[in-house]
Amino acid sequence: MVCVLGVLWVPHQPHETGATLVKDGRIIAAVNEDRITGVKHDSSLPINSIKEVLRIAKIGPAEIDAVTIPFENPAWYSMRTLNVKNLLRIPHALIENRTFRAYLKGFGIDCPVYYINHHLSHAASAYYTSGWNEATIITMDGTGDGIASAVYTGKDGELREVARTPEKDSPGFFYAKATAAIGFKANDGEGKTMGLACYGNPDILYNEFARLLDARGLKFVGNFGGTSYSHKIDFTDGKLFARYRYDTTFNSDNPFLNYAGKYKNEDIAAAAQKVLEEAAVKLVKNAVNFTKLPNVCLAGGVALNVKMNQRIRELSEVEDVFIHPNPGDAGVQAGSALYWCHKLMRERGSFKQWRMEHVYYGAEYSDEEVEREIDSFGVDSGRVVGWFQGRLEYGPRALGNRSVVADPRIAGMKDRINKYLKKRDWFMPFAPSMLAEKKEKYLVDAADAPFMILSFDATDSAEKEIPAVVHVDKTLRPQTVKKEHNQEYYDLIREFEKRTGIPTVLNTSFNKHGLPMIMKPKDAIDHLVWGCVEELIIGKYRVFRKFK
Numbered sequence: 001m002v003c004v005l006g007v008l009w010v011p012h013q014p015h016e017t018g019a020t021l022v023k024d025g026r027i028i029a030a031v032n033e034d035r036i037t038g039v040k041h042d043s044s045l046p047i048n049s050i051k052e053v054l055r056i057a058k059i060g061p062a063e064i065d066a067v068t069i070p071f072e073n074p075a076w077y078s079m080r081t082l083n084v085k086n087l088l089r090i091p092h093a094l095i096e097n098r099t100f101r102a103y104l105k106g107f108g109i110d111c112p113v114y115y116i117n118h119h120l121s122h123a124a125s126a127y128y129t130s131g132w133n134e135a136t137i138i139t140m141d142g143t144g145d146g147i148a149s150a151v152y153t154g155k156d157g158e159l160r161e162v163a164r165t166p167e168k169d170s171p172g173f174f175y176a177k178a179t180a181a182i183g184f185k186a187n188d189g190e191g192k193t194m195g196l197a198c199y200g201n202p203d204i205l206y207n208e209f210a211r212l213l214d215a216r217g218l219k220f221v222g223n224f225g226g227t228s229y230s231h232k233i234d235f236t237d238g239k240l241f242a243r244y245r246y247d248t249t250f251n252s253d254n255p256f257l258n259y260a261g262k263y264k265n266e267d268i269a270a271a272a273q274k275v276l277e278e279a280a281v282k283l284v285k286n287a288v289n290f291t292k293l294p295n296v297c298l299a300g301g302v303a304l305n306v307k308m309n310q311r312i313r314e315l316s317e318v319e320d321v322f323i324h325p326n327p328g329d330a331g332v333q334a335g336s337a338l339y340w341c342h343k344l345m346r347e348r349g350s351f352k353q354w355r356m357e358h359v360y361y362g363a364e365y366s367d368e369e370v371e372r373e374i375d376s377f378g379v380d381s382g383r384v385v386g387w388f389q390g391r392l393e394y395g396p397r398a399l400g401n402r403s404v405v406a407d408p409r410i411a412g413m414k415d416r417i418n419k420y421l422k423k424r425d426w427f428m429p430f431a432p433s434m435l436a437e438k439k440e441k442y443l444v445d446a447a448d449a450p451f452m453i454l455s456f457d458a459t460d461s462a463e464k465e466i467p468a469v470v471h472v473d474k475t476l477r478p479q480t481v482k483k484e485h486n487q488e489y490y491d492l493i494r495e496f497e498k499r500t501g502i503p504t505v506l507n508t509s510f511n512k513h514g515l516p517m518i519m520k521p522k523d524a525i526d527h528l529v530w531g532c533v534e535e536l537i538i539g540k541y542r543v544f545r546k547f548k
Contacts, residue, residue, distance in 0.1 A: 002344045003059060005067045005109070006337030008329065009045050009100065014187070016041045019049035020334040020361075020394075021057045022341045025128065026354050029053035030361040030394040032330055034516040038523070041188070041516075045100065050107060056363060061108030065344060068114050068336035070121035070329075072145050116336040118144025119300070120152075120159065122327070125335030126297035127154040128342055130322040131355025136293045138284060140220075141300035141328065142172035142187065151218045151287045154297070157342055157351040162291070163218030171220050171276060172302050173250070174213045178272035180249060181256030182265045187301075193269045194305055195428045198473040200270030205259060209271045212255060215283035218290060225253030276302075277311045284312050294319035299335070301328035304396070306455040306477050313454060314445070325359050325451035326395030334394075357450060358485040359399055362392025365521050370539040373521040385420075386510055386536040388524045389488045393517070397452045398509035399479055400433060400489030402518050404533060408432055408466035408506040417506075421532045423513040429477070430508050432469035435493055436480040438503040442466065443478060452479045468506050479507060 006020040018032035033049045034042035054061065101113060116124075122139040137152040137159065148170030151163040167173070176186040179193045212224040251257065259268055280302070288294055296318050303309065303323050313321040324331060345351045390401045398404075404421060406413050414430055422428075431452050432442070439446040442465075444457035455475045462470055470476050483490040497503040510524065511517045512532045518524050521538060528536045528545055535544045 001063070002341050002348070002350075003064050004337040004341040004344070005050070005053070005064050006333035006335070007046060007050065007067060007069055008333035009043075009069070010071060014041070014043050016330040017043055017046040017049065018330060018333060019046050019053045020331075020337050021053045021059060022334070022337040023057070023059070024350070025338070025341055025345055025352060027129070027334055027338070027356065027361055027394070028059075029056040030326075030331075030334060031056075031363070031392065031519075032516075035362070035392065035519040038515060040514060045103065047103060050104075052363065054107070056361075061110075064109055064111055066112050066114055066340050067104060067109060068116050068121075068333070068340045070116055070144075070332040070336035071118050072115050114336075114340055116339055117147075118332065119147045119150040119164070120161070121332045121335035121339060122299040122324075123150065123152045123154075123159055123161075123297070123335070124339035124342075125327070125331060126299040126322060126324040127152070127159060128157075128335075128338040129324055129354065129356035130295070130297050131353050132295050132297070132322070133157075133353055134293050135295040135297045135322075136284075136287050136291045137297040137299070138287055139300040140171050140280065140298070140302035142170055142176060143167035144329070144332075148172060149220050149283070149300070149302075151283075151291075153291050153293060155293075157346055157353070159339070163287075165219045169213075169220045169222035171213060171222075171279060172300070174222055174224050175272060175276055175302065175305075176250045177224055177254045178209075178256045178268060180251055181254060181260045182268055183260075186250040190301075191304065192425055192428065194273060194307055195425070195471075196266050197269040197273035197307075198471055198475075199427055200264060200266030200268070202267075202270035202274035204267045205263060205271035206274055208259070209275045210278075213275050213279045215279045215286065218283065218287055220279060220283065224255055273305075273307065276305065277308045280308050281311050281315065285315060285317050288315075288317045296321050298323045299327045299332075303327035304453070306453055307475070309453060310455045310475070313447075321454070323451070323453045325356070325397070325453060327453070328396070331395060357482075359394045359397075359451065360391040360401060360486070361394040363519060364391040365539070367539045367541075370521045370541060373525055374538075374541060374543055386524055386528060386533040386538070387489075387492070388510065388518070388521065388536065388538040390486070392519050395451070397479070398507065398517055399450070399452065400481065400486050400492075400507065402510045402524075403433075403489075403507050404510050405433070405492070406468070406506040407500075408468045408504050409500070409502060411467040413468040413506060417508060420534065421512065421527075422508065427472075429471040430469055430506050431477045431479065432466060432504045433479040433481055433489065433493060433507040434504040435490065435497065436482045438497075439478070439480050442476070442504065448480050448482075449478050450480055450482070450485065452477050454478075465502055466504050466506075469504070 149165035442462035
């Protein structure tokens with residue numbers, strides 16, 4: 001047995017921390033810290049996550065062969081973002097790194113700790129979960145270890161880097177700056193930019209924005225103000241010298257601000273989206289023509305852009321696409337653990353590829369635990385809107401275990417859910433969960449899409465029958481559901497089909513606006529009591545609020 005614990009934590013960095021356990025090349029438990037603490041995008045030391053994955057997997061600390069961190073040196077990484085005026089924080093960062101090792105020993109984990117390059121970790125997260133022996137792997141994000149994008153080949157379980165893009169030309173920074181100029185929060189609101197883009201005219205600002213990002217050969221080339229850093233200090237080879245400090249507003253040297261207020265936000269978003277798609281498509285075409293490997297794996301935060309992913313999948317040069325279901329930094333620790341686990345397995349002659357087909361790697365609760373929470377709140381039996389079953393999903397999407405489900409036939413359902421639960425921007429679409437065997441009814445060029453990370457053009461039947469989950473550009477972002485991956489959720493959709501003739505439900509994540517997706521039974525009942533959902537089904541129970 002080979003068992004590796006991947007941990008994401010970098011001192012003084014706004015990363016959503018978490019932990020993943022990989023055993024014999026497969027993920028067996030994964031959770032992010034914010035699901036446990038209730039603090040969205042929690043970046044604190046993931047003590048709770050480490051405890052939780054050990055508990056879920058029933059793995060003892062002595063069974064862990066290695067711990068991995070998806071940065072080459074997190075102490076260095078934290079120091080490079082420190083203000084020059086606060087030099088005392090340099091030794092503090094080193095102390096925190098030593099403190100992390102001390103925490104591991106506190107758990108009884110006393111094994112080697114390995115620092116894995118950030119983009120190599122992203123690449124590993126997709127390649128080692130794709131099930132493919134040979135593939136072209138492309139990573140795209142903001143930055144990590146000074147890199148914004150990289151191209152790898154995967155063959156016989158080994159990853160080889162063939163190109164990299166420096167952070168100054170980052171496709172993630174390009175899109176983040178557009179997001180900030182529109183007025184959304186960079187590194188959080190990029191999904192809003194993508195959703196808003198469908199309402200705009202990309203041609204109005206296309207020529208202006210096309211000069212800001214392109215792809216040449218196997219690299220992105222940017223002209224949008226370089227990195228989003230101002231003065232910082234760096235520590236390399238024992239020498240201290242001035243560089244830049246991270247600017248989380250992304251308003252430093254931001255060319256998109258020249259257009260904010262002068263043009264419609266939807267037109268800014270549309271042009272930025274078109275430029276990103278075209279640059280990414282060009283890079284992928286160049287990469288596949290170079291590697292001669294037509295199966296493409298994608299990872300990195302930019303791979304959360306489902307419209308870009310659709311364009312890549314539709315390329316004639318691409319045979320198929322696999323995207324890690326948690327492609328951003330919230331899931332990169334899984335890649336570092338997978339990389340090291342497969343390295344050890346190859347050394348022991350036991351390498352075997354694996355296809356990741358579901359994301360149910362979190363906590364599960366018994367009916368007795370659920371009943372105790374129901375009794376403590378004093379709620380009664382009733383009908384259901386919230387849906388809480390089985391193991392918590394890994395990644396940013398609710399895929400049928402911590403979901404809110406609704407009737408997709410009602411065009412106004414989006415507004416109704418927003419009123420009770422999301423309170424989010426009016427233009428953001430909701431997604432469908434559909435029976436996998438019925439996907440051709442609603443998806444053009446249909447394919448299995450279990451992770452809601454690919455968009456498809458909608459068929460005429462989709463526009464007519466399930467308008468609540470079809471976006472204004474006539475696309476949808478589906479979850480195709482198979483019985484063998486989630487029996488309860490499959491049965492729910494199947495029962496809905498029996499009653500309505502529609503093999504699809506509207507699905508959105510079970511969380512109040514501003515909070516992370518729920519984890520525990522108490523979280524679900526809290527949302528019910530707060531009025532975020534009208535009714536709830538949790539385990540074998542159906543509950544609703546008492547009204548006096």
